[in-house]
Amino acid sequence: MNRPAIAVTGLGMITPAGHTTDTTWEGVCRGDSFARTVPELHGCAVDFACTVTGIDLDGAVGGRSAFRMGRYVKFAVLAAREAVADAGLDPARWDGARVAVVVGTSSGGSAGLTEQAVALERRGPEATSPSGILLTIPSMPAAEIAIQMKATGPSLAPCTACSSGVTALAVARDMLALGQCDIAIAGATESIVFPVAMTGFARSGAAARRDADGPEGGDPARLCRPFAADRAGLVMGEGAAIMVLERAADARARGAAPRALLAGTGATTDAHHPTSPHPSGAVAQAAVDAALRDAGWRAEDVEHVNAHGTSTPLNDATEAALIGRAYPHRPPVTAPKGVLGHCMGAAGALEAGLTVLTLQHGLIPPIANLDTPDPGFAIDCVTKTPREVPVRRAVSHSFGFGGQNAVIALEAPQTARQAP
Incomplete structure (x- = not known):
């Protein structure tokens, strides 16, 4: 289509x-x-x-x-x-x-x-x-x-x-x-x-x-x-x-300057457990792949990942491994739940909104309280202070209870609204 x-x-x-x-x-x-x-x-x-x-x-x-x-x-x-x-x-x-x-x-x-x-x-x-x-x-x-x-x-x-x-x-x-x-x-x-x-x-x-x-x-x-x-x-x-x-x-x-373009989405279901993600992360990664296909992007086009990052042992381990596989070029990662908490059904919309703001401002917010990153995670987490870097293409992950996975790809428009 x-x-x-x-x-x-x-x-x-x-x-x-x-x-x-x-x-x-x-x-x-x-x-x-x-x-x-x-x-x-x-x-x-x-x-x-x-x-x-x-x-x-x-x-x-x-x-x-x-x-x-x-x-x-x-x-x-x-x-x-x-x-x-x-x-x-x-x-x-x-x-x-x-x-x-x-x-x-x-x-x-x-x-x-x-x-x-x-x-x-x-x-x-x-x-x-x-x-x-x-x-x-x-x-x-x-x-x-x-x-x-x-x-x-x-x-x-x-x-x-x-x-x-x-x-x-x-x-x-x-x-x-x-x-x-x-x-x-x-x-x-x-x-x-x-x-x-x-x-x-x-x-x-x-x-x-x-x-x-x-x-x-x-x-x-x-x-x-x-x-x-x-x-x-x-x-x-x-x-x-x-x-x-x-x-x-x-x-x-009508003369409106967009904040961003919604380039693609992807959704899958783990069909594994009511609360725990499938430890392989394969089905969640399929949602990432679907969003990238929908956007017409390659994995290496992604310049930033806004992670689901709940701070639970299993979710973070599964997602970190997924990020490492899906984006081998290691784009910078943030996880807003450290600051805002897990806003449950609202979390995906909030984090997509923050991703829009990253595209506008060229600024990736830090992950709160990440003093000792897990040494088993081969991902580039933004810590302590915001990272100033131009970002044109970014994705945001949302992985829900019941294994309901949704990923959104967002892109800076050619003529974007200027950040205040």
Whole structure:
């Protein structure tokens, strides 16, 4: 299929590092983790996470609609507003029937469902919210964005666990290529920092624990260390990233300067285990190969890899071996989860967004806490400080629970928007 070029014309983010794309980028480039003790998790086996703080979400969303939105929905709405404004678009002036919304999530409204269940059990039906059911529906981020943006085209909520964000971008790209829409608002959102979810991750053995750094208890900001010899598990994060995608020809016609081009995507499924990646990494590598074929690139064309890098022993070992095989020329690697935590369903969209910013700024953020790289990994990890290097072609990996792998290839456009 001869696909039209797809441009990223807008980008919005809300993360533990910042409430906008620019502040998130600044925080990620500093390379310090945003993990902190979370009072609401007191008594949990894992009582820390990277959370979005310093913002009145209801006030930022505004209006009476905020009361019906879960936290993850508010993240998505705020990121979408920024992305649409960044693209130079005005929903009051577009043809809403030609605008699609594709926003993924992994766990949807699980936090809202739990809150309502607790209220029902402790205080009875009158204590539950009249909008309680809306807090549980994973398509509500897409629906609320569509309502606010008067977007009457298709709206979808892809879920492929931790790779949901890249899946959403891939679906949106296909819709544009097939002519099903002219503008796609796409990305992902997540907020599951609440006791039930955190206890589940602790029980699964995937989460870092304070005692990973000795019986005295570790500093939460030091515990997520992707590709380190002493890595000991993931740290939870939350947030959202939304992109505006358009056919590049349409963007040029309206005078928009793209941030990047979405050159290719690839997806596979390990069919191995609900939580562990296949140790060979062969099926995940097939997703990389598919993305490169889709983009029309050779492996040596890739100048940067934004790794999934969860800081778990098996995932990082599997991915490091994959990177060594797939990109034998050793392009520089970063892994933002050391700074932002693992934002689950939103992680792929956030990391794709950061890859777009690397293309724009010629700057690769460092991996947080990587003081002692695993000597068994033959990859070029960026550490301590950002690496200044021109990057024209880059890939971002997302490997989800259930072995759901998604990879996105992003390219700097010939006439790119100038970085501020």
